[in-house]
Amino acid sequence: MLAGKVIVVTGAGRGLGRAYARAVAEAGAAVVVNDVDGGAAAAVADEIGADGGSAVAHAGxxxxTATADELVATAVAEFGRLDAMVTNAGVLRDRSVVKMTDEDFDVVVETHLRGTFTCARAAIARFREQGGGGRLVLVGSPAGQRASFGQANYSAVKAGIVGMARTLAAETAKHGITVNALVPVALTRMVATIPAFADAVAAVERGEPAPDELRANGVGTAEDVTPLLVYLLSDDAAEVTGQALGAGGDRITVWTHPSVAAEASRPGGWTAEGVAEAFGAELAGRLQPYVPPVAAR
Structure with missing residues (x-):
């Protein structure tokens, strides 16, 4: 499905990123495997090579901006072109907001949000130089769609990534470039700190399958996310852009864009008392849930 494509996957040394890199290689793409841990990146590239695929490791x-430019340059130097970029790299610094330091906040913003921006910008520039379009998949998270206790930094950047995907899709459509946000749900170390998932993550790491109940509710392994990713990177998805699309377990999902859920109007404008009255009579029943169901129970 991806034969002849050249794809960069960031943060691909382990977890979801490793699954992404292996899946696109299995689908026929040559892969630049990036990770801050050079040994992990090299191990994944070696795994791909041992399976008959083409991959090169990039540590950084x-x-x-320098890293983003290096990733594009590596793809071109090693494989002659760049067809897609998957911005998966990320870190966690989980703490409730009163305990979160400036450094905790800044490193998450730097890696997730700025990293997505710099890599997307570099890839778009290359796509336009080459002609023929391109694919960007920016990795979001359910934490950016709903509340995630102790992750104010992570929730903020993941929400920003989905917003970035919509805007980049609008800016690049005329160049044949698609930009989508992937919202994965998988039992990896990144979710092991959530009590509801801790035992299941440990089981999956032991090589056991994800429980059927979790799979049916959209939570599975990293490999369950990869078919949607491969599709989005393929020529078949040429008309799919500006979307937030989720995958997990037995489900794929289309997330709504932010939209007005309810409204009230008053000729001549509002007073605070009028707002209070409208909330009681018209709006209170339309307020939106912000906590995911698993956390609300």
Whole structure:
């Protein structure tokens, strides 16, 4: 499905990123495997090569413009072109907001949000130089769609990534470039700190399958996310852009764009008392849930 394509996957040394890199290679793409841990990146590239695929490792922290430029340059130098970029690299610094330091906040913003921006910008520039379009898949998270206790930094950047995907899709459509946000749900170390998932993550790491109940509710392994990713990177998805699309377990999902859920109007404008009255009579029943169901139970 991806034969002849050249794809960069950031943060691909382990977890979801490793699954992404292996899946696109299996689908026929040549892969630049990036990770801040050079040994992990090299191990994944070696795995791909051992399976008959083409891959090269790139060691470097995502965030700086220099890294983004190096990733594009590596793809071109090693494989002659760049067809797609998957911005997966990320870190966690989980703490409730009163305990979160400036450094905790800044490193998450640098890696996730700035890293997505710099890599997307570098890839778009290359796509336009080459002609023929391109694919960007920016990795979001359910934490950016709903509340995630102790992750104010992570929730903020993942929400920003989905917003960035919509805007980049609008800016690049005339060049034949698609930009989508992937919202994965998988039992990896990144979710092991959530009590509801801790035992299941440990089981999956032991090589056991994800429980059927979780799979039916959209939570599975990293490999369950990869078919949607491969599709979005393929020529078949040429008309799919500006979307937030989720995958997990037995489900794929289309997330709504932010939209007005309810409204009230008053000729001549509002007073605070009028707002209070409208909330009681018209709007209170339309307020939106912000906590995911698993956390609300």
């Amino acid at each position: 922290p995502v965030g700086p």
